[in-house]
Amino acid sequence: MARKVLIAGNWKMNLNHLEAIALVQKIAFSLPEKYYAKVDVTVLPPFTDIRSVQTLTDGDKLLLTYGAQDLSPHDSGAYTGDVSGPMLAKLGCTYVTVGHSERREYHHEDDELVNKKVRAALKHGLSPILCVGEQLEVREAGGHLEHTTNQLVAGLKGLKAEQVKNVVVAYEPVWAIGTGRVATPADAEEVCAALRATLAEKYGAEIADGLRVLYGGSVKSGNIGDLVKCENIDGALVGGASLDADEFTKLCALA
Ligand code: PEP
Secondary structure (H helix, E strand, O other), X not given: OOOOEEEEEEOOOOOOHHHHHHHHHHHHHHOOHHHHHOEEEEEEOOHHHHHHHHHXXXXXXXXXXXXXXXOOOOOOOOOOOOXXXXXXXXXXXXEEEEOOHHXXXXXXXXXXXXXXXXXXXXXXXXXXXXXXXXXXXXXXXXXXXXXXXXXXXXXXXXXXXXXXXXXXXXXXXXXXXXXXXXXXHHHHHHHHHHHHHHHHXXXXXXXXXXOOEEEXXXXXXXXXXXXXXXXXXXXXXXXXXXXXXHHHHHHHHHO
16 A cells, blocks of 8 residues: 655754744745645644644645644643643644653653553544654664564554554654664664554554554655665654754655
């Protein structure tokens, strides 16, 4: 099945709302409408920039979508500092990353919480971008396939095939994030293929064939082409390179 490529720009904790507006405007100028027939592009700003991005994309009817970098597993209540699925849905978000390795590491998010967040996203019509990936020690010990497929199964626990089809999976080896050390296309493909095989085993071939599996970790315009040529890599989750309009749009154009 032909899957449409998705390029998702994870801005992390960068850019104020003026910078966010400038970046989205530059992306809009550089990627003509016809470009989106081939590739979906989304940006994932910090919560504080989402309204600005929404105003621009709605006002100019841009085909660029946007989302958030995290959400609460709860809908509302006494959870100081958290932002919920209904709030993000109301802001017009399409995607939300869940289980990014920086959340797992700095906020001690485990698979159980990641699973609750995936459910919360789906409940409110958001597509979770479920991130999985191994640390360097795990890869060096040869445990990367087991580690990532276990994270995938745990993140999707209890979901029906019907729900899973709205999920995007992102394979992000921890050792490649923000390090400049990109996985080789063969290494990334090996894991993405194993993730898809796991999805097929659990939810059937049709769901697995339709689902997008992204690669993330030091993706740039210079390496995106070889990554998306791989059979099981359907795009990229891009951190650092998504903050530079010229580099990001070049990367999108080469995807
Ligand atoms: C990320 O934040 O998900 C990421 C892949 O970052 P970078 O592209 O900077 O490695």
